[in-house]
Amino acid sequence: ETVMTQSPGTLSVSPGDTATLSCRASQSVRSLLAWYQQKPGQAPRLLIYGASSRATGIPARFVGSGSETEFTLTITSLQSEDSAVYYCQQYYDWPPYTFGQGTKLEIK
Amino acid sequence: EAQLLQSRAEVKKAGESLRIFCEASGFSFSTYWISWVRQMPGKGLEWMGSIFPGDSDTRYSPSFEGHVIISADKSVNTAYLQWSSLEPSDTAIYYCVRPSRPSLRVAFDVWGQGTVVTVSS
Numbered sequence: 604e605t606v607m608t609q610s611p612g613t614l615s616v617s618p619g620d621t622a623t624l625s626c627r628a629s630q631s632v633r634s635l636l637a638w639y640q641q642k643p644g645q646a647p648r649l650l651i652y653g654a655s656s657r658a659t660g661i662p663a664r665f666v667g668s669g670s671e672t673e674f675t676l677t678i679t680s681l682q683s684e685d686s687a688v689y690y691c692q693q694y695y696d697w698p699p700y701t702f703g704q705g706t707k708l709e710i711k
Numbered sequence: 712e713a714q715l716l717q718s719r720a721e722v723k724k725a726g727e728s729l730r731i732f733c734e735a736s737g738f739s740f741s742t743y744w745i746s747w748v749r750q751m752p753g754k755g756l757e758w759m760g761s762i763f764p765g766d767s768d769t770r771y772s773p774s775f776e777g778h779v780i781i782s783a784d785k786s787v788n789t790a791y792l793q794w795s796s797l798e799p800s801d802t803a804i805y806y807c808v809r810p811s812r813p814s815l816r817v818a819f820d821v822w823g824q825g826t827v828v829t830v831s832s
Contacts, residue, residue, distance in 0.1 A: 604773075637818035639756075646806055646825050647756065652818035658811075659820075690756055694816050699772035700746070700758040 605630050605696040609689075609703035617711045620681050624706045626674040626691035635695035638667055638676045641705075642687045650689075651676065678708075686710045713738040715745075715807050715823035722829045723797050730793035731826045733807030738821075740788040741765040742813040747781060747792050748806045750825075759805075761815075762790060797830045804828075 606629040616622045626636070634654040639647040649658040651667035654674055666677045678685055691703040716734045723729055733745065746761040760771035764783040771781070783790040790807055804825040810817035 635816055639819075646822040647819075648822070649811070649818055649820045652811065652820075658818075692756070692818070694818060697815065698758075698760075698770045699774070702756040702758070705755045 604699060605632060605693050605701050607691055607693055607701050607703035609691055609706050611706060612704075613707045613709065615709040615711055616681055618681055618683060622678045622681055622685075622708055624676040624678075624689055624708070626669075626676070626703050628672045628674075628693055630696065631671045632693040632695035634670050635693060636667075636669070636674050637692045637694065638665075639690045639692065640687045641690065647690065681710055683710050713809065713821045715809060715821055717805075717807060717823040717826045720827040720829070722831070725797055725799055725830055725832050727797050727830075728793070728795050729797055729828065730791050731805060731828070733790045733792075733823050735788045735790070735809070738809070739813075740783075741785045743809050744813075744815060745783065745790045746808045746810075746819065747779075747790075748808055748819075749775075749803045750806065751800075751803045759792070764788075764790065797828075799830050799832045801828060802830045 608627045610625045636654045638651040641647040655667045664679045688705045718731045744761045747759040749757045759775045762769045762781045764785040807823040808819040809821040811820035
């Protein structure tokens with residue numbers, strides 16, 4: 604099973620700044636890595652797939668990068684609406700699909 | 712538009728059985744793997760298993776195999792998640808999800824609204 608580890612656990616950033624979220628896989632997942640955003644009381648929403656491709660309707664402020672075992676989600680020009688928990692997920696080595704434990708992004 | 716509509720919240724007692732459902736619309740249900748994802752209170756996301764409604768091929772996470780059963784009825788475009796004997800630790804939100812393409816190694820782009828299951832002792 605591929606273990607996904609996200610850092611940091613919580614990130615507090617000011618509006619207009621840039622947030623950098625990290626995700627590490629315990630073994631190579633090629634580029635089969637997704638990022639999801641989950642706001643309180645809502646289902647998760649797909650942001651990024653294939654490590655760097657934005658899902659439909661996702662603003663260009665959300666940028667995914669990386670491959671193999673190291674991945675990054677960069678969110679620029681942060682807005683209050685970006686406050687959420689962000690999860691990475693690998694879908695290369697399955698079963699099982701595995702998620703990271705999440706990074707909580709707070710907008711100051 | 713592809714949608715997954717899940718059953719309402721359930722409140723049960725330990726030892727009881729339960730089946731929740733996920734009704735699909737707006738896409739060819741039989742050709743997509745449908746997965747179930749658990750989220751325990753205040754915790755992260757856990758993939759439980761997937762089913763291919765076309766032939767009912769089912770794969771489970773080792774963490775959940777033997778404790779739940781995933782099934783589907785393609786005649787009514789519905790997937791199910793069931794327990795024969797609930798435990799308080801089954802208290803969680805359960806999401807059904809669909810990948811963006813009819814394939815296995817694909818991200819989940821369609822999520823149901825979630826079904827809250829509460830199990831008391």
